[in-house]
Amino acid sequence: MSAHQGAPATGGITQIAPGLLRVTVPLPFPPSEVNAWLLADEGGWTLVDSGVDDAATRALFTAVLAHPLLGGLPVKRLLVTHFHPDHLGLCGWLHARTGAPVHMARTEWLQARTLLAEPAQMVIPHIVDHGRWCAAPDAYLEMVERRGLIFNRWVTALPHSYVRLKEGDELDLAGTRWRVLIGEGHAPEMVCLFSAERNILIAADQILGRITPFIGVWAGEPEADPLGLFLSSLARFEPLPRETLVLPSHGEPFFGLHARIAELKAHHEERLAKLMDFCAAPRSVMEAATILFRKLPTEQVGFGIGEALAHLRHLVVRGQLQVVQGAPVGLFQRV
Structure with a gap:
């Protein structure tokens, strides 16, 4: 059930609760x-x-930083x-503009730093080989x-230091204490x-109300099990109260955390069952993608094979x- 709290203000900002704004x-x-x-x-x-680094987002945050709701x-x-x-x-860009330190989980920080440093001439052939497999x-x-x-097209250069966040850390913000919960699968940490x-959860991409988070295997770790990590890490959120207001990264705030977790689990179990039936004979990753998704445009094939x-x-x-x-290519078959 969606929940809309507060009236929209100018500049794309909405007050969700005292001391808590949505952009x-x-x-x-x-x-x-x-x-x-x-x-x-x-x-x-x-x-x-x-958001990403582009001219429109820079203009938006230039206005946000000067917005009356921030009180100067x-x-x-x-x-x-x-x-x-x-x-x-x-x-x-925001760090350079404000001087504010960056707080992230260690794996997320290191992943970003690695991707920004990787030379295209070495990485692209590896991605192509993986796609061919x-x-x-x-x-x-x-x-x-x-x-x-x-x-690199969408991400600015990062500062040379950060502050680490980890499971169980606590932050005093918006007049209350917030505990860090780590989600896995969609991203590593x-x-x-x-x-x-x-009873408010800032859920990032772990629990979304209207779409399912992308869970995919990429060329850099081709034998990973991110779906197993995603499903197991949902258990960290199940003890939260029934009346929790979920603030997702995409879509509207909503109530119904436990029902949504159950829906996410059921969605993936349905896909797993479909693939078990399909893989009675040897099947490629691309063949598996074609039964999980409607026809994929070329630019979305990477996401399709990643999730399959x-x-x-x-x-x-x-x-x-x-x-x-x-x-000659990766084929999967029922045991």
């Missing part, structure tokens, strides 16, 4: 918007996430939930070579924040599928 940030790619959050800090504000107080801390460009992208179409492989790396006093491979790998970990040995 709706447009994105140049799906899902079209991301939520950033401003929480009152001692003598200023903590900004959670930022500065942003004193930049908290980034995870390394994806729609959350991290403008962080470096997944039986991706030639049109997609050619697009990857032509497009090159996209992370995603920071979420829960206020027990207010995540489900296939999880079934291998469960002992229900095996990788066919000796095949």
Whole structure:
């Protein structure tokens, strides 16, 4: 059940609760918007996430930093939930503009630093080889070579230091205490924040109300089991109270945390069951993607094979599928 609290103000800012503001940030790619959050800090504000680095987002945050709802107080801390460009992208620009230190989980920080440093001439052939192993179409492989790396396109250079956040840390913000909960699967060590006093969860991309978080296997860790990590890390959120207000990174705030967790689990179990039936005969990752998704445009094939491979790998970990040995591409079959 969605929940809308507070009246929208000018400049894309909405007050969700005392000392807690929502900034709706447009994105140049799906899902079209991301939520950033401003929480009152001692003598200023903590900004959670930022959107990508482009001219429109810079203009938006130039207006946000001067918005009357901030009361003339500065942003004193930049908290980034995870390394994806729609959350991290403008962080470096905001740091240079405000001087605010960056707070992140260690794995997310290191992942971002690695991606910003990787040379395209070494990485792109590896991504293409992985796509070929997944039986991706030639049109997609050619697009990857032509497009090159996209992370740097949307993410500014980061400062040379950060402040580490980890599971169980507590922060005093917006007049209450927030505990760090770590989500896994969509990103390796995603920071979420829960206020027990207010029953508010800043859920990042771990628990979304209207879409399911992307869970995918990428070329850099082709035998990973992010779906297993995602499903197991949902258990950290199940003890939260029934009346918790969920603030997701995409979409509207909502109530119904436990029902949504159950829906997410059921969604992935349905996909796993479908793949078990499909893999009675050996199937490639691309073939698996075609039964999980409607026809994918070329630019979305990478996400399709990433999510299909995540489900296939999880079934291998469960002992229900095996990788066919000796095949020129990756093939998966029921045990």
